[in-house]
Amino acid sequence: MERLEVMWQSRPGVLGWLMTTDHKRIGLLYFWTTLVLFGAGGVEALLMRTQLVKPNNSIVSPETYDQLFTLHGLTMIFFFIIPMTTGAFGNYLIPLMIGARDMAFPRMNALSYWIFLASAIFLYTSLALGMAPDAGWFDYVPLANKTFSPGHNIDFYALAVIFNSIASTLTAGQFIVTIFKSRAPGMSFNRMPLFCFAFLAASFGLLFALPPLSADNIFLFLDRNIGTHFFDPSHGGAALLWQHLFWIFGHPEVYILIVPAFGIATSIIPAFTQRKLVAFPLVAIAELLVVFIGFGVWAHHMFATGMSTTALIFFAGATSMVVIPSTIQVFAWCMSFVLGVARFKTPLLFIAGFIFMFVTGGLTGIMFVAIPFDQQVTDTYFIIAHFHYIIFGAAVFPIFGGMYYWFPKVTGKLYFERPGQISFWLIFAGTNLLFFPMHIVGLLGMPRRVYTYPSNLGWTTYNVIETIGGYLTLVGILVLFGNLVWSYFRAPAAGPDPWHGPTLEWTTSSPPPEYDFAVIPKVSSAYPNWDPEDREEDRRKLAGGVLVLDQGHEQVEVTPVDGWLSRVAEMPHESPWPVLLALCLSLVFVMLLLQHFAIAGLMAILCVLTLLGWHGKEPEE
Amino acid sequence: MRSGLLRGKRALALVPLALLLAGCGQKQNALAPASHQSSDIASLFWWMTGVAFLGLAVVVALLLLAWRRAGRRGAGGDTQGPKPGERVGWYVVVLGGVVVPILLISALFVIANLFVIKTTEAPAANSTKRTILVIGHQWWWEVRYPGTSAVTANEIHIPVRTPIRLEVRTSDVIHSFWVPELNRKIDTLPGTTNEIELYADAVGRYRGDCAEYCGLQHAHMGIWVYADPPATFARWLARQSRPAAAPSGSLAAAGRAAFLNGACAACHQIRGTSASSGVGPDLTHVADRKTLAALTIPNTPSYLHDWIRDSQRFKPGNQMPSFGQLSERRIRAITAYLEQLK
Amino acid sequence: MSGYVASSVERPSKPAAWWGMVILIASEATLFGAFIGTYFYLRFRAPKWPPDGIPEPRVVVPLILLAALLASSIPMQLASNAARAGRLAATRHFLVLALILQAGYFAYEVHDFSDQLKTFDISRDAYSSIYYVLLGADHAHVALGILFSLWLLWKLTRGLTTYRVHATQGIAWYWHAVNALTLVVILTLLSAAIG
């Protein structure tokens, strides 16, 4: 034990954080960064809502409004949900759930965080300079071309999105390999927690969805800056090419947003119903399937572009299939609620709320399968309602629930239940007030992305209600965080396992030690913490020094499918290279933005040199 | 199938939502259809909403049931050993999560995408008596009547109860033509012509908006469709096809001169004069229109005057500069001239 | 590894680093998939491909070059095998051989690339845009592979360690993947000559 402490100890102070490769620290860095960005996206949203509170309002100018909704969309999707779920929750929890001591490539993990941080700073610099992207989060050409957007706004968009997707790709690859290779021996694929299935699905989604987006943005950047003609119909290009590539990314992306939330839900439900999840194998398959089918439905975002009816019908057909994995899961969750003994504590309340919101938003999603109906409501507030129900209700609610659920694990403290429940009800009421009227106002003809609207179309009342709901949501979120902060200082200690949770993270102390587990745990089911004999055996192994791996910075590797022990690998420890590499990469992007292509090339060489340094010191044998 | 397989079957129309949506001015309301296309879509919506609420109700019922049963047994009992009720769980999951959704969605798919879609489909070329061409501009609509010399902006006239083939194009970025009470929307794509049918059941005026974000003034890109009795329409079209009348009175004559010799002619066309640019809307019969700048302001002499003097105030960022530097006399004169262009 | 007492049987499996390389290749392949998809999307909308005024791509020379490049996979694999067998000298020799083939290919291609830019430049039309982007992206990957090999050679001047054996294997893998990509890319571009 003492040896483990020494081997895994990290440097104190800021330097320790800069050089850290500990998945828990990286997870926390992600958490705080994305939280700040969530605040930024939320402030942007509330500014929009304030502008829309009455007709012909002029709190913000049209220029500002356009930047607000574009940044809001970009921030919430690329800089909040993805990094919050994968970066924060995934990083912190995956190794703990599979009984590992760290990610498979700890330095790459750090690199992904620093690149993410740099890309966020890069994007928000544009706001400070008054040049934030302003062509919407899907940034259609030709509006995004040099002709119609001459400023640097769209260059910021293209580069920030590519930059950010490098970080996400690293994270995704990292998770896949970690889940394949670093599970505790005995955890075969069918004994893996659903949380890990979900993150595996999301990671595969990211891995294959991001390259088309990068390709698209490379084309855009080249069209804008060196005069290529990918999107220019007068020179053989096609404006629809942008849309195809964007949505080939964009639709899988929305499932990438939701699947980790499924994972969180399937962690909380067994813990708070004290029952193994109903239809576990079906749910596991559904989690993978939803992402897979999600790659074949992209053109349902383009139903009004005048594509051939045959093509529309094909994509509508695919869209109707993608629904089935979701309905399976909804009923599996609901039946687990019914068949178990549901304790409606705050985390479970958020999950119940999530189910309600997800079903509501999912049902409007199904309506879009009806092509004529979609063509009627597309680009109106009805769409905004659909995806906020799903995104806020179904992706953010579980994030909030997860914050409560794992708060004791991360901080070692319990949280206060009463204010927790209050925060849930405030947020639940707030979001429904905020987003439900959007359905109606959309049907009444209100297009999206309008900075103001006339007074005589009957939209005003709904907009007022929405704005009130927005502020109510803010209050709820503040109560939530206030409660957590208060709990951190005042609440009683939690102990290792306050919920009698099913998965491995509850077997270790709260907060977990730097090496996560004193002994690599034994696993013989998907609910290892509910297998008392196995935990008993862990204690025996620890006493006997079996699988303690205290001779170095060591971790086991297993066979990917069956989870047989394969070898013990030495893991890299703290390293300055990730930060440095991210820094050099930022310079590349800044130079690209400034159109100093030669200097950008030099900076790229600098990156290569950094990589040389990174690989300079070989691990000892 | 054509007009309204689904019509009249709104028994499922949900009372609360219906109340919220009724009586809301019916200005740009997808649920106040005035054509068979729009009405089929609206029926589709009500049916889907009805079934959707049932689905939601099932889920909420299950959650409430769980709430009721929460105090049933001591916690912790089910974590080991066999999973109680697993078989029932599987039945419900397979039935509710696979079988029922497949049935419902298949039905929806067939009705919507094989039948209803036919009514909303674009008519084939030459299948209608008349084709109208609409061209989106940042941020107004150009309207042409092929076969005549009529050109107007933002206010389309069509004969009532007559299918019209609408061709949409763009002169710059993507816009989307959308008049919800008449039909679904259709995007205008660069380098492409898209089509849609326009049909109105009743005489009246129907409002629409540009639905695809197209830049700064996307919010002010409205359109009106007037469905006129055929005779009225024919008269209107004949009037629109004529060149502009000569100005009467010295003020208007001065206005005409100022218009043609000043900057205005660089952007606008007035048929019958030397002004023939296509940058801004055709003003040959501008006084015939009820609004200015894509429904942004009413077309009254004082608004017209103010528009010329300071168009940027009403529609910040629009492509017509403010002409505050022109003398008040000139603006008055131009206004007087344009007012005569009926 | 002394604290470790085998409690279960050890099964051999690919190391994490191998999986990492698979992931990298999958992501690169998808990027190229998007490029190639774009190529055909643009192509099937174009009335004439390549457009008037652009010469059809030459077929013979690129195919010969391609063969040379593909051949370099053989010494690469031999190097990897030799490294695993612990034969340092053989590893180095095969690596040098592969490097010569790679560098020859690359030098000619770069020369050709800049030559073609003089006949029709990248901002001419959509064909030239995707043509050069696709080709350029592929060349960049070849260049990266060459850098890898150089780095490896440099490492190998100071003997063979487990780490370097793994690196040799990984780089051989990367190289095979780049070759496969190049094959697809070149065939895609040459398809303009037959269509």
Ligand code: HEA
């Ligand atoms: C987390 C993100 C997320 C998720 C999970 C989804 C889920 C779904 N989405 Fe959504 N969607 C978005 C985020 C998301 N969406 C966003 C951001 C946009 C807009 C982008 C933009 O334009 O800016 C969008 C837009 C969008 C469109 C394009 C609309 C348009 O612009 O015209 C369509 C069209 O088909 C669609 C469909 C669907 C469908 C069918 C699902 C399905 O997966 C839903 C499945 C779920 C259920 C079905 C619920 C379970 C229900 C039950 C258990 C009850 C029983 C059910 C039955 C009887 C059927 N979505």
Ligand code: HEA
């Ligand atoms: C994850 C996705 C996500 C989330 C959570 C939200 C949340 C919200 N969104 Fe939305 N939204 C999008 C994704 C999201 N949105 C997207 C993709 C678009 C389309 C953009 C486009 O068209 O291009 C959009 C568009 C959009 C519009 C349409 C704009 C238009 O078309 O003109 C509106 C309008 O009301 C809106 C409002 C809101 C509101 C009020 C919230 C609120 O729920 C927000 C509430 C959050 C807060 C109030 C923040 C509180 C947080 C803190 C206080 C943190 C504290 C931190 C520390 C202490 C460190 N959003």
Ligand code: CUA
């Ligand atoms: Cu034109 Cu929006």
Ligand SMILES: [Cu+2]
């Ligand atoms: Cu989608």
